[in-house]
Amino acid sequence: MRYPHPVTVGTFVRRYKRFLADVVLPSGELVTVHCPNSGSMTTCAEPGRPALVGDHGTGTTRKLRYTLEAVHMGEAWVSINTMHPNRVVHEAIAGGTLPELRGYTELRREVVYGRGNHSRIDIFLSGHPELPDAFVEVKNTTLRDGDLARFPDAVTERGQKHIEELERVVKQGHRGVLVFFVGRADCHAMAPADAIDPRYGKLLRRAVKKGVEALAYRAELGPEGIALVERVDVRL
DSSP: OOOSSOEEEEEEEEEETTTEEEEEOTTSOEEEEEOOOOSOOTTSOOTTSEEEEEEOOSSOOOSOSEEEEEEEOSSSEEEOOTTHHHHHHHHHHHTTOOGGGTTOSEEEEEEEESGGGOEEEEEEEEOOSSSOOEEEEEEEEOEEETTEEEEOSSOOHHHHHHHHHHHHHHHTTSEEEEEEEEOBTTOOEEEEOTTTOHHHHHHHHHHHHTTOEEEEEEEEEETTEEEEEEEEEEOO
């Protein structure tokens, strides 16, 4: 996936008020940028690190011209923008590079489902000649613990709800699939962050036993764009 706007590499200064960050541009100008990530960003928001920012240009009605896309943490870029993983995974499925999800003829995003139709699935797949329809939920994973990527980096009631919804679709005869988008190349496996959200880990393990599929794919990214490069283990 290529970034939707031109990108430049500056220097990360700080993140604050959840959706704001300060970055020094190559020109030396200090700018406030949009930080599209609601998590704690632990292990990927260190001052002084290179920061990749997207430039929306001057002819926009946006309050902030720039968006924080990634921060380089010494060994690899870390994907910050939570809007991208769904698109990257969607492109990978459409291009046939996710073997577990090949063969579906129809791909739709943001489909309403669940109890009372109060949830939206990230990707809905149908039309496979042999397999049932698949409900695919994508989770952006940036927290690093040694060589492990862990999810979540903050307590997520929404994420807990998504697991329970996937359990229900499996019970109804569909496929429920969690794809953990490991948005940093310095992690080589994924595991739940039990120390942060023990209930999420408990629900994930239960769901897998009930047939929910948990996949993790590592991404590599930089100024050129983002791509999934390999499947890694999910350690439960």
